[in-house]
Amino acid sequence: MKPIINKYFVVVLLAAVVLSGCKKIFDLPQEKDYLSNNVNFSNKILEPIIGRTNLIGGFNSDNSTNPITFEIVNARFGDGKPVTDLFTSVPTYVWTAPYTGLEKSLAEIEAKRKLENHPIFEMRSSGEFILWPSATNQILKPRPTDSTNFSQDTRFFDVKVKNTGGERLVRDFQIRPYRERPYEPSNDFNAFTGLPAPDPKFPFDKKLRDYIRPYLNNVIGATSNLNLVSNNDKKDAIVYIRPLASGGNGHSLRIVVLGKDSLPIDPKKFNETVWDKMIHGFNMQMTDKYVQYDVAYPIPLVEIPTSYATGGSRAKVQLSYSRLGFGGGRTVANFGIDFAIYKAGDWEIVFYFKTENPKFANE
Structure with a gap:
């Protein structure tokens, strides 16, 4: 059988040579790629x-x-x-x-x-x-x-x-490009004009405006002993994402919590917060008024899941604290936002408790 196989091989090889020669002799066109009419x-x-x-x-x-x-x-x-x-x-x-x-x-x-x-x-x-x-x-x-x-x-x-x-x-x-929205959430300003957005409950009242609202879990008011809320109907707490007025270095992010008197609440009160794992930042500074990081912008840097941006497109600021409740059990509360900042510079995220401060004291 071996000679027969060799004969077939020679025949195939000769056919290939002949076809190749014909292509050169008769100047046949090269094969072209296919481009659909329906791209x-x-x-x-x-x-x-x-x-x-x-x-x-x-x-x-x-x-x-x-x-x-x-x-x-x-x-x-x-x-x-x-x-x-x-x-x-x-x-x-x-x-x-x-x-x-x-x-x-x-x-x-x-x-x-x-x-x-x-x-x-x-x-x-x-x-x-x-x-x-x-x-x-x-x-x-x-x-x-x-x-x-x-x-x-x-x-x-x-x-x-x-x-x-x-x-x-x-x-x-x-x-049709929309104007810059340097951060998210950005419901606090109008996407077309860049001016403050109206209150969704009273859109024609020019004295009222919309705000970024944080989530609040088990945050109790120091005066009312009731759960604080932030929604379209009642805003016990709101958030500002804004350029830092002073104290930045060109690539910083500051976290601030303000009480109802507009004075800073000491970050140490948020005793369950894992500050060094929350933001992908460096050279963290903690004072009695704020916590600040050196960061690279945008935040998040890319839209992939990491320990600092679990969903990929948003980072997270979450402040947590605990206190003793009735019966001696420990109660944990937290609040925060998922956010993004697209423009490099010095920024701050400010949580403002408008109506009353969170309760930190034990029962």
Whole structure:
């Protein structure tokens, strides 16, 4: 049988040589990739928030052959004026090594990322759009403050999809960016105007406004001995996320608790709080008025689950304390918020007990 196998092998080899020769002799065309006529995107109206990383995907190749390239073309306003601000090139951070949440210093974090120049809006090789966090309201004008979507205020563009099999033009994307919201939760200000948001219970009363509300678990009022609450109907406690007025170093985060007299409550009263495990920060300072960390922004740095951001997209501040209740049993209370801060600088998170202070005394 061995000679027979060798004969078959020779025949196959000769056939391959002949076909190859024919291709050269008759100048047959090279095989081309397949590009479907039905390539598309799941969403053509893009509504990113300026000042944070926005990845907007949804490309459907319809089994087209990779690699596929993408190009944004014909960017214009609805009245035909050309759009140029989308492509302003500015320095933005890109990661050069994975962030894990286990880094032991700011220097170790910064060694894993670097500044590169990128257009603030571009497409990735995956077909995703990205609006980089280096975009600002000054570089990219947000959508109108009156929430209208007139054509002359809207940026349109097309996308050229291409491989060696040809190209397709997907037309009439729209991008309607929201103004910067440097932190979350951000229900305390209007997403269109940036002004304080109205009270949800009384939206037409201009003297009232909305606030960030913390969760409160088993927090008892020092005067009433009742559970304190924070909701649309009653706000015993509210939260401010705001720039730090003084005492920062350009990359700090301060945690403050204010009593009903607007004076700070000593952080040591929150005796069950694990301060050194709560924020991915360094050089923690505790005074009788606040706790402050050196941090890298944004917080969280990336949207992956870590011990500091269990859901990935939000970090957590939770203050806990215990006291002796009736019968000698120990009662544990806590309050806090899940949050994000997107803009680098010096910030503080302030819990303000408006109506009465938490009860710390034993029964």
